[in-house]
Amino acid sequence: MSRPPRSSGSAPPRPAHGGAGQVRIIGGRWRNTRLQVPQLQGLRPTSDRVRETLFNWLMPKLPGARVLDLFAGSGALGLEAVSRGAASAQLVERDPALVAALRGVVERLGAQAQVQVAAGDALRWLETAPPMQADIVFVDPPFAAGLWAPVFELLPRHLAEGAWLYVEAPAAAMPQLPPGWQPYREGGTRDVAHALYRRATATLRGDLNATPSA
Incomplete structure (x- = not known):
């Protein structure tokens, strides 16, 4: 989330100069851990729902x-994934205040190794980063910047064969x-669409091998 960050879910967008707040990790070993959301213009973390x-x-x-969260913002997606069993997460964020908050929560959780x-x-x-072979990628860029196409173009070198891609x-x-x-x-x-995609060549397992329902 190198922006004004992440879209909201069920809640309407916050005002342009929204105040500081919190989101929480909702499952796994870090369940109910609060993540600070700095007071930044347009910052709208993905909803719990x-x-x-x-x-x-x-x-x-x-x-x-192995998880890649490209516009990390509060870190809610990447950290939630590790909380629920992912081996590791690479968070990428441009805003200095958000980077400082992310590094603080990673230290607080003792999660520097993951x-x-x-x-x-x-x-x-x-x-420029070395290829990471990510299994799951989260892509929620600033909507106004229109970054989806260049992200999709550059992403393949960082993907594992069976990668999954979440887009907002x-x-x-x-x-x-x-x-x-x-x-x-x-x-x-009403305001935000979200979708999960799989690579056509992916070798799937478990419930994800089933044909999705309409």
Whole structure:
């Protein structure tokens, strides 16, 4: 979340100069841990309801997964994944206040061995960082910046063969993914659409091997 950050779920967008607040990790070993949301223009963390839905979708894939959260913001998605069993998470964030908050919570949780925080632009990170073979990627860029297409172009070098991709976008403008991705689940609110995709060549397991219902 190198921005004004993350979209909201069921709640309407906050005012442009929203105040500081908190979100919480809602499942796993760090359940109910509060994450500070600094007072930054447009900062809107993903709602508890949307995250609960997402992690229900991902539940069979989380154990041992390597996670990439490209616009991390409060860290709610990446940290939730590790809390629920992911092996590691790489958080990428440009805003200095958010980077400081992320590093503080990682230290507070004693999670330095599992969670890395990279300070910088997400596109630049994708271009220059060593390939990480991520199993799960979260992409929720600033809506006004229109970064989905360049992210999708740069992402493949960082993906494991069976990668899963979660995307948030404006409700009326979910971006088209490049060839090779299949929709798995989708949902949304009046303002925000969210969807989970799988690579067409992925070798699936467990419940994720089933054909998704309409």
